[in-house]
Amino acid sequence: MREYRHPQINEVQLGSVLYALSDPIRLAIVRQLAREGEATCAALENGHPKSSVSHHFRVLREAGIIKTRNDGTSRINELRTTELAEVFPGLLPAILAVPA
Amino acid sequence: MREYRHPQINEVQLGSVLYALSDPIRLAIVRQLAREGEATCAALENGHPKSSVSHHFRVLREAGIIKTRNDGTSRINELRTTELAEVFPGLLPAILAVPA
DNA sequence: TCCATAGTTCGATATAATTCGAACAATAGC
């Protein structure tokens, strides 16, 4: 399967990041990735249909919040924590500190 | 003119705050309020039609980000900086630290 | 090769948000 386009970290827009994280499903995905480090898409489905979850991953990926790599038939996702801290210091920690 | 409903600070939802701030016009309003402390709606119009600006103020108000009080025919807006810091510590500073 | 697994993409529907003019409301001043 083909590679994904991930934006360069300095192309990442604050507005897109905030928008992506304003959705409860996407925020839950991000919280879980923060806890677990990495996870496949399937591990983050939580009962939602695959196609919906795939959409949300795309939004997170294109906003610059997650990085997805291929591993066999799976995709492994992780937060771009360090890079995001460079351009938006304190933002992700402040969001993740809020109790779910 | 009647008073506005402002949510209690502990009713404020993270998702609503992030959504409200994901819009460029609303973020610009918030940045200007952070610089200037308070401002009337007219001072924040920046060439947009009144009705559009009024809509954005409402979104910000209902998200819990700004407080609006009446002063004659004007409304004076200010950020709920201290209260927001109680429930989402570091969030607003992190956002405002990003260069416009 | 055949089949299962993991995700993506397409397409259609439904819901929500943005935009802005026009009409309205409230206050201040003359």
Place this chain on the structure above:
DNA sequence: GCTATTGTTCGAATTATATCGAACTATGGA
């Protein structure tokens, strides 16, 4: 009371987003 100023609300058009089934792609293993 009349008028100007400030902002809200309504209504309608446009645009964007979410949702999810169905078809598809790619990989791995028997």
